[in-house]
Amino acid sequence: AQSVSQHNHHVILSEAASLELGCNYSYGGTVNLFWYVQYPGQHLQLLLKYFSGDPLVKGIKGFEAEFIKSKFSFNLRKPSVQWSDTAEYFCAVNAGYQKVTFGTGTKLQVIP
Amino acid sequence: NAGVTQTPKFQVLKTGQSMTLQCAQDMNHNSMYWYRQDPGMGLRLIYYSASEGTTDKGEVPNGYNVSRLNKREFSLRLESAAPSQTSVYFCASSELRADQPQHFGDGTRLSIL
Numbered sequence: 001a002q003s004v005s006q007h008n009h010h011v012i013l014s015e016a017a018s019l020e021l022g023c024n025y026s027y028g029g030t031v032n033l034f035w036y037v038q039y040p041g042q043h044l045q046l047l048l049k050y051f052s053g054d055p056l057v058k059g060i061k062g063f064e065a066e067f068i069k070s071k072f073s074f075n076l077r078k079p080s081v082q083w084s085d086t087a088e089y090f091c092a093v094n095a096g097y098q099k100v101t102f103g104t105g106t107k108l109q110v111i112p
Numbered sequence: 113n114a115g116v117t118q119t120p121k122f123q124v125l126k127t128g129q130s131m132t133l134q135c136a137q138d139m140n141h142n143s144m145y146w147y148r149q150d151p152g153m154g155l156r157l158i159y160y161s162a163s164e165g166t167t168d169k170g171e172v173p174n175g176y177n178v179s180r181l182n183k184r185e186f187s188l189r190l191e192s193a194a195p196s197q198t199s200v201y202f203c204a205s206s207e208l209r210a211d212q213p214q215h216f217g218d219g220t221r222l223s224i225l
Contacts, residue, residue, distance in 0.1 A: 034213055044202070044216045
């Protein structure tokens with residue numbers, strides 16, 4: 001069975017700081033990987049996704065993620081965070097069984 | 113473009129009461145899902161429907177039933193609500209492909225007293 005681990009539960013950064021959120025998954029075969037963002041009081045929205053090709057994926061709002069197959073990782077990065085990035089971030093994996101598995105989420109708080 | 117629409121947005125029930133959460137999507141997606149979101153536990157899949165006419169259990173199906181009424185609509189029913197079912201419920205839909213993202217509704221905040 002596929003599983004996803006997000007080790008950072010709560011991250012606090014000052015504006016302009018760099019961000020890296022960890023995501024590790026366990027599944028030996030081909031996977032499709034996603035990062036979603038949930039702004040306060042809103043539903044989840046897609047930030048970016050990886051399914052094949054270039055392991056460095058760029059998403060909306062300046063976010064990017066790197067798929068490292070040997071490490072089973074798909075970490076999310078942003079060079080300079082803004083107050084508006086305050087949200088909860090979820091990593092998810094779909095190994096092709098129509099059941100997406102989500103991580104437990106990382107709450108990011110950006111201090112102006 | 114409405115996307116995924118959930119009703120109601122908020123609901124308070126007493127233990128033992130029943131209710132149905134409604135979900136409809138207008139993106140012609142084959143697959144639909146019901147999740148619950150609890151603090152520190154992320155999203156956990158309750159039930160899903162890969163295509164019209166099929167439903168399958170997810171990670172936490174106990175206490176719930178679902179109906180895929182047609183391609184657009186996927187409802188979640190609590191037959192006898194329990195306090196442990198207090199949660200935020202999200203409906204989602206997607207294309208029937210593993211590389212396609214899910215599109216989420218705005219959620220239903222359900223409290224069971």
